[in-house]
Amino acid sequence: MQGAGIAYMNFKTSGSLIRRLVSWCLLIVAAVWLAGCGAEVTRPLEDPALRTTTPQGSVSLYDEADNPAATIADVKPGKRLEILALSGGGAEGVFGAGVLKGWTESGKRPQFDIVTGISTGALLSVFAFLGPQYDEALHALYTGVDAKDIFRPKSVLEGVTSDSLTDNTPLRRKVEAVVTPAFLDKIAREYRKGRRLYIGTTNLDAGKLVVWDVGRIAVSGHPKRVKIVQDILMASAAVPGFFKPVYIQPLETSKAKQMHVDGSVKAPFLLLPFMLRPKAPQGKAVYIIVNGQLKLLDAGAAVKPKTTHIAAKTVTELMREQMKRTLYQAYVLSRKTGARFNLLYIPDDAPGDTNALNFDRARMRKLYEIGRRLGREGRWVHAPPHLAREERF
Numbered sequence: 001m002q003g004a005g006i007a008y009m010n011f012k013t014s015g016s017l018i019r020r021l022v023s024w025c026l027l028i029v030a031a032v033w034l035a036g037c038g039a040e041v042t043r044p045l046e047d048p049a050l051r052t053t054t055p056q057g058s059v060s061l062y063d064e065a066d067n068p069a070a071t072i073a074d075v076k077p078g079k080r081l082e083i084l085a086l087s088g089g090g091a092e093g094v095f096g097a098g099v100l101k102g103w104t105e106s107g108k109r110p111q112f113d114i115v116t117g118i119s120t121g122a123l124l125s126v127f128a129f130l131g132p133q134y135d136e137a138l139h140a141l142y143t144g145v146d147a148k149d150i151f152r153p154k155s156v157l158e159g160v161t162s163d164s165l166t167d168n169t170p171l172r173r174k175v176e177a178v179v180t181p182a183f184l185d186k187i188a189r190e191y192r193k194g195r196r197l198y199i200g201t202t203n204l205d206a207g208k209l210v211v212w213d214v215g216r217i218a219v220s221g222h223p224k225r226v227k228i229v230q231d232i233l234m235a236s237a238a239v240p241g242f243f244k245p246v247y248i249q250p251l252e253t254s255k256a257k258q259m260h261v262d263g264s265v266k267a268p269f270l271l272l273p274f275m276l277r278p279k280a281p282q283g284k285a286v287y288i289i290v291n292g293q294l295k296l297l298d299a300g301a302a303v304k305p306k307t308t309h310i311a312a313k314t315v316t317e318l319m320r321e322q323m324k325r326t327l328y329q330a331y332v333l334s335r336k337t338g339a340r341f342n343l344l345y346i347p348d349d350a351p352g353d354t355n356a357l358n359f360d361r362a363r364m365r366k367l368y369e370i371g372r373r374l375g376r377e378g379r380w381v382h383a384p385p386h387l388a389r390e391e392r393f
Helices: 004-009 015-019 021-037 090-106 120-130 132-143 156-161 169-178 181-192 214-218 225-236 307-336 361-377
Strands: 051-054 057-060 081-086 114-118 196-203 208-213 246-248 258-261 284-293 339-346
Touching: 081 120, 090 120, 090 132, 090 284, 090 339, 090 361, 114 120, 120 132, 120 181, 120 196, 120 225, 120 284, 132 169, 132 361, 169 225, 181 196, 181 214, 181 225, 196 214, 196 225, 196 246, 208 214, 214 225, 225 246, 284 307, 307 339, 339 361
Parallel strands: 081 114, 081 284, 114 196, 284 339
Antiparallel strands: 051 057, 196 208, 196 258, 246 258
16 A cells, blocks of 8 residues: 655665665765755746736636635536545556556446546546546556656765655656647546546645646646646656655745645545535445555564664555545545445555565556456445444444
């Protein structure tokens, strides 16, 4: 279940990083000293071109959803409200890609009224929102990549004195190849039909989860709408310390852009009360795909008495508890609003890895096929695992 947010603490991420470990130790003191002596890094200032004029005045398109509840229309008569939430998980997002493919093959995959994504789930969400015609694109994106297709390690000095240990330009290029004007036009068409696509990022300055209404940006007609959505996707997947953060201009009058990173820092997936408010004559259904395992314990090996191992294991357990708590909240919210709760996650006996950025092709293909089988068979569970009897509805 581990989110991408822990991967930067794991030195197994890349063989090249391991080979550099000794040099890191030798140069760390000098690097920190240089960083302290250097000039303070200033924030990028607001780009006036990212502001547009509306009847209400000048508004920044780099803004969280103003009032999401007001943008959700009631579901058409005879239809059920269908919500899909896709979690973080780094390379294990390949599982979600497999689930979507198998679900399509079953002939039971609905057209979702709302799709949400966090971190790797954000990348999945834009394809899932537009439908099964993008299943093959997801397959190629997740099963045909190595670590070098996502990021490259920086030099020791560059990594320590900058805002990230790696350069994720390769990932940026992939996002730019997907999110084009034509692609956003398709999202805009679905938005006009009343469907919604939400992506979550973490505003690290404010310490809050930000929900972006991607369809609203797509229909804006703004000349920089493509770059705005690209930035949101990059921010949602920006593993803190490992990938470069994305600076986004808030709606407030402050001139400084704010630092946005991986949405998994605040939430492993995105399901909020306003999403379940619309009236739906045929009921409501929530589908949550967790791109990770939900083991209650992970005691396969003793923690080594080293700082990095202790820190990594500690964050892993924090993320495990966050997922457990958020799943239960989603379960309670679903039941209290009359929605059917549906959950799929990577089975405990699947090939696991504590490193969310281990892009091993053989393992990813296995996870894809596991997801595909579960999606095709409809193996949804209707309550989070490990609940006490008193916690169930």
